[in-house]
Amino acid sequence: MQSGAILNISCYLFVSLADTHALRERLHTRAEALGLKGTVLLAEEGINLFLAGPAPAVRTWVDELRADARFASLTPKESWSDSQPFQRLKVKVKHEIIRMNRPTVRPDQAPRAPALPPATLARWLDQGHDDEGREVVMLDTRNGFEVDHGAFDGAIDWRLHKFSDFPEALAAHREELLGKTVVSYCTGGIRCEKAAMVLEAEGLHAWQLDGGILKYFEDTGGKHYHGGCFVFDERESLAPDLRPVS
Template sequence: MQILNIAAYKFVALAQLPALQTALREALQARGIKGTVLLAEEGINLFLAAGEGEIHDFLAWLRKDARFEDLQIKESWSHAQPFRKLLVKVKPEIIRMNHSAIRPASGRAPAVDAATLKRWLGSGHDDTGRPVVTLDTRNAFEADVGTFRNAIDWRINKFTEFPQALLDHRDELRGKTVVSFCTGGIRCEKAAILMQEAGLTNVYQLDGGILNYFEESGHAHFEGECFVFDERRALDPALQPRVNVGAPPGA
């Protein structure tokens, strides 16, 4: 497999977005990299693929910007280019929630690493003895491809439905340690902050999401594969692509 796929995001205050958009597009085009970059005042979110040398060269260029020097990357490999084109877009949010009070760059919810979550799920409780539940913050069709065993799934169709779902189900989470999770960390990070705002006190986000969990803890307590929004469709716990998963609704 010769195509390196990377996913990354960072909540960081960004200004002069059109200029940054142009610079990123030119840097990516010059290296023949395809995929999607989303920019907003709250940060950056990217999914890109190309040869290893081109990707690493681009990351070296990007990290010269102090705002992105600590950008954490998740890597996987594929035989073919999973993106058809390059898109660099400016958006109101890098992951749309329609809840302007949620600003992760101003302070994150606590994160739990993959090894700790694996241990908690194995015992059924956290280190204080409190029951642990996992909360899938992704869309229903993503959860249908694979999710943590016994995860809470509110069957949302898009992330903008999460705030109302939380209001509808908040009392079910009281008295438990709640670990929100998603593909790479961006949705569960916003979700965890919203849950804290809603008065839930024992809330964590899964650091790095499912992809990081696969890399560090394999398939323990996870059933199925992880849906991804490119032509690979899903990755197994070894981060290998599966080709038998259907396209998402509306694709």
């Protein structure tokens, strides 16, 4: 349900991009002309973005981006706010759209790790196991301070300081995950998608939560989740109804 005058979108897509600098100029020019603010990150492995503005302007920008066949499958998650939560517009070219410092982990060049729909996860958590009877463990791939705002009930939290700490933390805790169904999750899906690839490479039975916490909120209302979801803008944290936490 809409509540507020400003449409906020977030989404990412792992897709190979060879023209990041030219793309940066084009996307920045159009976003600036439409009065949008937020951050767009581009890398050879794809795009990651958080933008906000009047709904017609945001949707025009997204429609123009999707006209490029590489981005046709983008599915932004939407929420609303009374005011603009970003101070400025930034469109940047980076080495990775989410930094892991593992050059061999390239989601744009490999099959996608299994993605678990939010409704299926809610059902598994209701019944206490997956459809094959295995124990389900939720693995939070966010930074520790984000977890402090809210998390899935009983989730594993390795108190990461940054996402690039994840592989080392996994190496230290891998044995604890053996024989279980591991569901990695994060805010919008980008970190848990990379994390699920690493979990699979370590021989674990792993899924990523498709669309992350924000999609889970949208589809399920936040069952089995306590607190809010930290977001990197002036709203700070969103409740399961996708409104800013008071």
